[in-house]
Amino acid sequence: MKAKLGVLAGFALVLIALFIFMDANGNWDYVLPRRGKKILAIILTGGAIAFSTMVFQTITNNRILTPSIMGLDSLYMLIQTIVVFFFGSTSLTMINKNVNFAISVSVMILFSGLLYKFLFRREGQNVYFLLLVGIICGTFFQSMSSFMEVLIDPNEFQNLSDKMFASFNNVNTDLLNLSIVCFGAIILYFMKFTKYLDVLSLGRDAAVNLGVDYDFVVKRLLIVVAILISIATALIGPITFLGLLVANVAHQFLRTHKHSILITGSILISIIALVGGQLIVERVFTFSTTISVIINFVGGVYFIYLLLKGKK
Template identity: 55%
Template sequence: MRNNALKLGILAVLSIICIALFGLYDIKGSFDYAFPRRMIRVMAMIVTGVAIAYSTVVFQTITHNRILTPSVMGLDSMYMVVQTLIYFFLGSSSILVINKYFNFGISIIAMVLFALLLYRILFRADKHTIYFLLLVGMILGTLLGSITTFMQVIIDPNEYTALQNKMFASFNNVNGDLVWVAAAILLVAFIYGYTIMNKLDVMSLGRETAMNLGVNYDRIVMNVLILSSVLIATSTALVGPIMFFGLIVANLSYQFFATYKHTVLIAGASLISIIALVGGQFIVEHVFEFSTTLSVIINFIGGVYFIYLLLKESRAAG
């Protein structure tokens, strides 16, 4: 336990260093103008990283594997379907586009309903193998992606141009008004999550064991799925979809902290997320000079890591 506390302390220090570098390095012009705007972006990265880390760890607990994530199962694709439908049928002048709060709310509702559908079909029986779940997730993601692509091909070119801002994750034009709403949602999620943390520790032992120890398994799974979908919707509405990020930070946390305690795993994954996003964005801006984007780097590394985990799981099963 002391060893894990030391590791968390090191990660916390590295997070603070990354935040300080991003906020203070090479400020040109007015400090009073530049610094607050940088910190809004830092706040958005922290909220996004923590939301993705939190939702991925608890999602993997209820699915009992370390490869599935809400994004892999198609929740990010559902977000893009919602945005494309809005632009396709209502246009960029719709109140659902202009009013960020309406857009935010519609996205969350759609993703929660999608998560509940996944629960009813896949997770309640708790009998499907990881490969079946991955296959279903890929099929759902491909289906939703095909629907999105079809509508984007026939949509008005002007509307498609406006829609492109929703298609890729970006930390350069963060909506400052939504940052505080997202932070409030994250705080509520943490308060609820803290009350079920011990139950999640027990659920990691398996469905039958958890039920024998008095855990209302089905209800907790339902609540965690809703919680995960809300957090993914929150992070995606802020900056856009980042498919493999949760997979990376969650599995790094599992390897770095040899424990079953979700308080440690979630805290570790959250700190790793902050370091990766804030430090990565600093490198993109000041080393690569915007020649690439952070989401492209994350998706490339995450895709390679995803294949590695699949091969590792296949060898273990064989």
């Protein structure tokens, strides 16, 4: 198992090195900070998404779900659309990015908080139910934004459509620092829950039997997941199927139930996918497509394959 993780780590490092040093031609002062920032953003978001999907799948005891479909993506797009709709496209670039980031993250966290509160009021809560309501809210947000998009000036629309797809091409340093702090705090908070993950994967009854305060732990973990997804989305944009892709690859490749290994593995796979994807975007497609489009495509196809080959 250690060997497999080692292979993943090595592969990730090689890709990162390739990404940073390829075609640098000695322009270190220019190239290094730019690419370094991209890599940092990739590691952060990739890690956060992989981590939260893994935790989420363990809580739901289901490998075909991802927290990204809970409507947060659509909500993020709605917020961006509203900003452009009411303040014009220049505001997206003019407004302090930190403000936009803070507003987006807080609205998304507020939304998930309300969703949880609303659904966990009754007993026998069902995470599937939560997710379905989330998706429907997502459709609702989407209807709203696509309506506004029709009314927006085509020139301004261009600015907005850049936001529709995740991209590492323009990562703001200030946001990066802010996100690192947020992630750090959340990871610290999460630490005391790590030990429960293996047990939670046995299902609710078994976990309660083994003395886990199930409702308490699951609620806290869901909040952690929502915050991580919100920050990742606000930082680079929506990548719906990244989590799904890497969590399933991690399960297939590592074939273990231990979350310490699974989570580390999925974070590494996530970094490999994103750095590899970004290399393809820059070198093969020469920026004619974006990383999220590729990842969603590959992730989606892989996932349909998984669903169809699943046991009867």
